[in-house]
Amino acid sequence: MKKILLIVVIIALAGGLYGWFFVYNKPHTNFENSKPDFKLSAQQLFNDFSGGKGESYNGKVIEINGTAQKADISDTLVTLVFVFNEGMFGDEGIRCLFIPKFYNRLKAITYPAPVTLKGFCAGYNDTDVILEHCSLIKN
Amino acid sequence: MKLITLTTVLFLFAFQAEAQRYITKTGRITFFSDGPLEKIEAVNNGVNSALDSQSGMFVFKVLMKSFVFEKALMQEHFNENYVESDKYPLATFKGKVKNIKDIDFTKPGIYDAEVEGDLTIHGKTNHVATTGTFTIEGSDVLGKSLFTIKLADYNIKIPSIVEGKIAEEILITTTIDLKPLKK
Numbered sequence: 623m624k625k626i627l628l629i630v631v632i633i634a635l636a637g638g639l640y641g642w643f644f645v646y647n648k649p650h651t652n653f654e655n656s657k658p659d660f661k662l663s664a665q666q667l668f669n670d671f672s673g674g675k676g677e678s679y680n681g682k683v684i685e686i687n688g689t690a691q692k693a694d695i696s697d698t699l700v701t702l703v704f705v706f707n708e709g710m711f712g713d714e715g716i717r718c719l720f721i722p723k724f725y726n727r728l729k730a731i732t733y734p735a736p737v738t739l740k741g742f743c744a745g746y747n748d749t750d751v752i753l754e755h756c757s758l759i760k761n
Numbered sequence: 762m763k764l765i766t767l768t769t770v771l772f773l774f775a776f777q778a779e780a781q782r783y784i785t786k787t788g789r790i791t792f793f794s795d796g797p798l799e800k801i802e803a804v805n806n807g808v809n810s811a812l813d814s815q816s817g818m819f820v821f822k823v824l825m826k827s828f829v830f831e832k833a834l835m836q837e838h839f840n841e842n843y844v845e846s847d848k849y850p851l852a853t854f855k856g857k858v859k860n861i862k863d864i865d866f867t868k869p870g871i872y873d874a875e876v877e878g879d880l881t882i883h884g885k886t887n888h889v890a891t892t893g894t895f896t897i898e899g900s901d902v903l904g905k906s907l908f909t910i911k912l913a914d915y916n917i918k919i920p921s922i923v924e925g926k927i928a929e930e931i932l933i934t935t936t937i938d939l940k941p942l943k944k
Contacts, residue, residue, distance in 0.1 A: 648833050648834055680846075680847060680850055694787075711784050744824045745825075745846075
């Protein structure tokens with residue numbers, strides 16, 4: 623009887639620990655290792671969203687290629703900007719927020735520059751398509 | 762002479778018109794709720810905002826998937842079960858600064874602002890009013906505001922398993938560093 627009780631307690635503990643580490647405290651997705659769900663040109667991605675046909679990209683990992691016009695560089699972050707339009711918020715296009723490890727590589731590039739990158743698509747805010755946790759594939 | 766006057770007037774008008782709109786694409790919104798079961802905190806550093814210093818028009822565009830939580834599981838629940846960000850990816854505020862004439866955009870200082878307009882979250886729109894401040898520093902305008910919203914007002918349902926354990930009101934803090942829109 624005691625043996626059965628002990629086994630039940632051990633299983634419950636193991637289940638609890640598993641839940642704590644792998645469910646409650648599971649790590650954020652590493653998008654650098656994620657396979658892209660879509661591969662297309664930057665222009666095509668922007669056209670699809672601005673034409674109201676971008677819904678299927680929301681929440682997906684997307685690989686894009688095209689000419690990045692500029693990089694917004696802060697102390698720790700680089701945002702690559704593809705510009706396709708002008709509107710009430712100024713430039714409109716795609717804004718790609720990079721993970722910190724690409725900081726120096728992106729800073730060394732002279733813009734405009736052709737690039738291929740992938741990132742998590744957070745959506746379209748009526749002016750820009752936002753890609754987050756981006757990593758550089760080719761420049 | 763007339764031509765010079767006309768050119769000067771047009772130049773001044775063009776300059777003034779350009780300086781009227783202030784924008785940011787890197788505004789910050791945080792939200793915080795303190796329930797008996799869980800404290801929930803998240804931050805979004807990619808908020809779009811525009812302010813027209815003449816008309817007082819004030820706009821926010823916030824992508825729900827850009828909110829970052831400390832715990833991945835919480836972020837997942839927020840997107841899937843609460844705000845349903847696949848269905849409603851964007852939250853917006855469209856309104857105006859009612860006392861825009863009291864703010865002198867050419868004079869550094871801290872000005873109180875009364876803001877009201879329509880806030881849309883989770884596909885539901887409510888008319889809201891709040892107060893905040895605009896700090897004029899050189900050509901920049903730093904906007905700050907703090908207010909609460911009720912989840913129920915935006916049809917955001919708390920799952921019955923955690924009902925009463927998660928706060929029904931959320932504290933929202935906005936910090937936006939607006940810069941003049943250059944053309």
